[in-house]
Amino acid sequence: xxxxxxxxxxxxxxxxxxxxxxxxxxxxxxxxxxxxxxxxxxxxxxxxxxxxxxxxxxxxxxxxxxxxxxxxxxxxxxxxxxxxxxxxxxxxxxxxxxxxxxxxxxxxxxxxxxxxxxxxxxxxxxxxxxxxxxxxxxxxxxxxxxxxxxxxxxxxxxxxxxxxxxxxxxxxxxxxxxxxxxxxxxxxxxxxxxxxxxxxxxxxxxxxxxxxxxxxxxxxxxxxxxxxxxxxxxxxxxxxxxxxxxxxxxxxx
Amino acid sequence: xxxxxxxxxxxxxxxxxxxxxxxxxxxxxxxxxxxxxxxxxxxxxxxxxxxxxxxxxxxxxxxxxxxxxxxxxxxxxxxxxxxxxxxxxxxxxxxxxxxxxxxxxxxxxxxxxxxxxxxxxxxxxxxxxxxxxxxxxxxxxxxxxxxxxxxxxxxxxxxxxxxxxxxxxxxxxxxxxxxxxxxxxxxxxxxxxxxxxxxxxxxxxxxxxxxxxxxxxxxxxxxxxxxxxxxxxxxxxxxxxxxxxxxxxxxxx
DNA sequence: TTGTAAACGTGCAAAAACGAGCATAAAAAT
DNA sequence: ATTTTTATGCTCGTTTTTGCACGTTTACAA
Numbered sequence: 001x002x003x004x005x006x007x008x009x010x011x012x013x014x015x016x017x018x019x020x021x022x023x024x025x026x027x028x029x030x031x032x033x034x035x036x037x038x039x040x041x042x043x044x045x046x047x048x049x050x051x052x053x054x055x056x057x058x059x060x061x062x063x064x065x066x067x068x069x070x071x072x073x074x075x076x077x078x079x080x081x082x083x084x085x086x087x088x089x090x091x092x093x094x095x096x097x098x099x100x101x102x103x104x105x106x107x108x109x110x111x112x113x114x115x116x117x118x119x120x121x122x123x124x125x126x127x128x129x130x131x132x133x134x135x136x137x138x139x140x141x142x143x144x145x146x147x148x149x150x151x152x153x154x155x156x157x158x159x160x161x162x163x164x165x166x167x168x169x170x171x172x173x174x175x176x177x178x179x180x181x182x183x184x185x186x187x188x189x190x191x192x193x194x195x196x197x198x199x200x201x202x203x204x205x206x207x208x209x210x211x212x213x214x215x216x217x218x219x220x221x222x223x224x225x226x227x228x229x230x231x232x233x234x235x236x237x238x239x240x241x242x243x244x245x246x247x248x249x250x251x252x253x
Numbered sequence: 254x255x256x257x258x259x260x261x262x263x264x265x266x267x268x269x270x271x272x273x274x275x276x277x278x279x280x281x282x283x284x285x286x287x288x289x290x291x292x293x294x295x296x297x298x299x300x301x302x303x304x305x306x307x308x309x310x311x312x313x314x315x316x317x318x319x320x321x322x323x324x325x326x327x328x329x330x331x332x333x334x335x336x337x338x339x340x341x342x343x344x345x346x347x348x349x350x351x352x353x354x355x356x357x358x359x360x361x362x363x364x365x366x367x368x369x370x371x372x373x374x375x376x377x378x379x380x381x382x383x384x385x386x387x388x389x390x391x392x393x394x395x396x397x398x399x400x401x402x403x404x405x406x407x408x409x410x411x412x413x414x415x416x417x418x419x420x421x422x423x424x425x426x427x428x429x430x431x432x433x434x435x436x437x438x439x440x441x442x443x444x445x446x447x448x449x450x451x452x453x454x455x456x457x458x459x460x461x462x463x464x465x466x467x468x469x470x471x472x473x474x475x476x477x478x479x480x481x482x483x484x485x486x487x488x489x490x491x492x493x494x495x496x497x498x499x500x501x502x503x504x505x506x
Numbered sequence: 507t508t509g510t511a512a513a514c515g516t517g518c519a520a521a522a523a524c525g526a527g528c529a530t531a532a533a534a535a536t
Numbered sequence: 537a538t539t540t541t542t543a544t545g546c547t548c549g550t551t552t553t554t555g556c557a558c559g560t561t562t563a564c565a566a
Contacts, residue, residue, distance in 0.1 A: 003543075015362070016336055018328070019258045022523080032545050037524070053523065053552065054255035122375045122382070125396055129375070132398045140393020140403070140411050143378055145385045150393070154411055158393050161407075256553080275513075285555050290514070306513060306562060507566100514561065524551070534541070 001029065006039055014049055014058050021055040074206040076253065077230040078102050081204050082109040084251035085168070085228045089113065093165045096194040097124050098187065099149040100170030102204045110134070118162050120155045120190055123148040137162070144186060151186040159193050167191075167198035171205055173212035176240050179221050181214035188216035200225045207232035210241075221246060254282065259292055261328060267302055267311050268326030269461075274308040327459040329506065330483040331355050334457050335362040337504035338421070338481045342366065346418045349447040350377050351440065352402040353423025355457045363387070371415050373408045373443055376401040390415070397439060404439040412446050420444075420451035424458055426465035427480065429493050432473035434466050441469035453478045460485035463494075474499060 006029050013020050013028070022040070026033045040056045043049050049056045082105030089095070089106075091114050097103050099121030107117075107124050112133050119125055120139040128134045141155030169191050173181040180203065182188050195201050201224045210233050221244050228249045238248050259282050266273050266281070275293070279286045293309045296302050302309045335358030342348070342359075344367050350356050352374030360370075360377050365386050372378055373392040381387045394408030422444050426434035433456065435441050448454050454477045463486050474497050481502045491501050 016332070018332055019255065019261065021255050021258070033523080034525095034546075035544060038544085052255060052257050055257070057257050122378050122391065125375050126379055126401070129396060129401055130399060136396035137407075138375065138391065138393050138396060138403050140391050140407060143382060143389035143391060146383060148379070148382055150391050154390075154393060154414075158407055286513085287515095287556075288554060291554085509566085510564090512561105512563080514559105516557100516559090518556090520553105520555080522551105522553070525549095527548090528546085530543105530545080532541100532543075534539100536537100536539070 001031075003039070006031070006035075007043060010039060010043065011048060014056065019055060019057050023054075025055075074208060074230075077206040077232065077251070078105040079109075080230055080251035080253045081206060081228050082106045084249055085202065085204050086110045086113070088228075088249065089115065089166070091115070094118065094163070096159070096162070096164040096167045096198055097121060098169050098191050098194060099123065099147065102206065103168055103170040106168060106204055118159065118164060120150040120159070121148050122150065149187065149190065151190060155190065156193060159190075159197060162197055164194065164198035165200065167194040167201045169194060169201065169203050169218075171203055171214075171218065172209060173214040174203060174205055174209055174221070174227065174241075175211055175213045176221060176237075176244060178213045178217060180218040180224065181212075182216050182218060183214050185216045188218045191218045195219055195223055202226045202228065204228045206230055207234075210234065210237050256292070259284070259288075260296060263292060263296065263309075264301060265326055265328055267309065272305075272308060272310045276307075278308070326354075327461060327483075330459040330485065330504070331358040332362075333483055333504035333506045334459065334481050335359040337502055338455065338457050339363045339366070341481075341502065342368065342419070344368070347371065347416070349412070349415070349417040349420045349451055350374060351422050351444050351447060352376065352400065355459065356421055356423040359421060359457055371412065371417060373403040373412070374401050375403065397437075402440065402443065404443060408443065409446060412443075412450060415450055417447065417451040418453065420447040420454045422447060422454065422456050422471075424456055424467075424471065425462060426467040427456060427458055427462055427474070427494075428464055428466045429474060429490075429497060431466045431470060432475075433471040433477065435469050435471060436467050438469045441471045444471045448472055448476055455479045455481065457481045459483055460487075463487065463490050 010025060022033055022036050025036045040051055044051045047059055049059050078101060081102060085106045086109035094116040097117055097119040107127050111131055114133050116135045117128060118137045120141060125136050125138050128136045139150055139155040139158040141150030142152040144151055171180045172183050203224050207230050224246055226247045231250045242248050263278060275286055275289050278289045293304055297304045300312055302312050331354060334355060338359045339362035347369045350370055350372040360380050364384055367386050369388045370381060371390045373394060378389050378391050381389045392403055392408040392411040394403030395405040397404055424433045425436050456477050460483050477499055479500045483506060484503045495501050
């Protein structure tokens with residue numbers, strides 16, 4: 001029996017029982033405990049399980065969170081932006097939220113506020129689920145692979161039934177000429193739909209997005225009422241954005 | 254038996270009974286009282302329970318994790334049921350899923366299988382999000398407070414647009430006379446709707462639900478094709494269920 | 507309030523598990 | 537065929553965990 005074969009069996013046992021015992025594995029696979037320990041070490045290094053004394057437990061099944069990696073970038077700035085945006089959010093507002101890590105920071109800071117949230121991002125909904133203060137409406141739709149956003153005609157139809165006080169958008173690019181943009185058409189479409197249903201449009205983005213243009217265009221700057229970003233934004237760009245009639249809020253850090 | 258295994262069983266007992274006795278645990282786990290006391294100390298430090306003289310009670314700060322605590326009750330049985338149900342799930346099937354911890358166990362075991370899942374539970378959707386093998390459709394709707402289920406006319410309308418191969422239901426009670434039942438009307442309504450859209454109905458429930466009747470009735474036993482449960486079910490009850498034309502699958506533990 | 511029995515905590519010794527190093531055996535490369 | 541690499545099992549010293557003993561504290565009832 002080769003190593004990979006053992007790895008497979010160990011993972012199988014782990015999936016079946018949740019907890020494995022070193023002695024049992026040694027007997028089951030007919031190898032020494034030393035080998036089992038080395039195997040468990042390897043598997044732990046791959047993040048497939050968590051070692052304990054005497055065996056191992058299933059790793060907290062956050063196997064592939066494509067968001068965790070992104071969250072690391074500018075996380076300080078995102079947190080500050082989240083707090084600033086949440087602070088300015090009026091109680092009782094009906095808010096439409098796209099997905100995205102910056103929007104998630106705002107949602108986290110909104111905990112406990114009496115608001116209504118309409119969203120097509122299930123991670124936003126999950127975050128608010130334990131809090132009775134917020135009423136949460138999920139649009140429904142098809143879950144985009146490796147994302148947490150719902151898209152398609154179901155999402156569109158549901159969103160069309162709501163009037164929003166504020167559309168809260170996270171974007172990948174914000175530019176004077178080209179306006180708001182993001183990486184995928186589906187996200188751009190959802191963002192544009194939120195804007196069309198909303199009284200006011202707030203954009204949250206760290207300063208690295210300012211001046212950038214991503215492939216999928218959403219809308220011109222003129223449609224945006226407020227941008228919440230961090231103090232790292234270029235002052236000249238900020239002036240031009242304000243000259244375009246956009247309120248720019250700099251989060252305190 | 255390793256320490257983590259004891260921890261899990263202690264949490265399970267706690268979730269089942271709400272209060273545990275040190276002597277009972279010592280007898281059940283076949284370790285000394287000193288070890289039990291040390292275990293309880295550890296678990297208290299993790300905030301998973303509250304120590305008392307002679308044992309421990311469930312921690313009351315369940316605001317943050319309304320789900321984790323529930324998961325502990327019969328977690329071994331639920332995992333076994335999840336594996337058994339997932340194994341019997343045909344590739345490519347279109348499955349409708351309610352929420353509930355037992356259904357979540359099945360969904361976790363379905364990782365990597367090529368299936369289509371229609372669900373009104375956002376935690377189910379979150380679990381499947383990283384896996385490209387599954388196509389996930391979320392019904393949308395209003396998020397029930399402190400739960401992860403979407404309800405209301407949006408959920409109904411979306412669900413009505415789908416034909417399901419299998420309705421996968423988690424219930425709180427399954428009884429010969431009264432049929433399937435659950436704790437809230439909203440959940441019962443959702444479950445009944447899944448049933449009406451599905452070719453076949455599978456119910457997953459640990460043996461503690463067998464013979465019980467919860468307040469909100471869903472449907473009679475005759476509408477169910479298959480029950481996946483654990484070997485702890487009363488043999489007489491099992492016979493009567495099978496006599497009623499229901500296939501009963503006992504998960505291997 | 508006071509007595510009593512059960513439970514608690516601490517110190518200590520035994521047992522189990524761990525990590526590191528080394529020798530052997532198998533596999534791969536030369 | 538021989539060398540190099542890799543994998544496995546074993547030993548030994550160290551760390552962690554467990555069980556027991558004993559004095560102290562707590563809960564319950566008279």
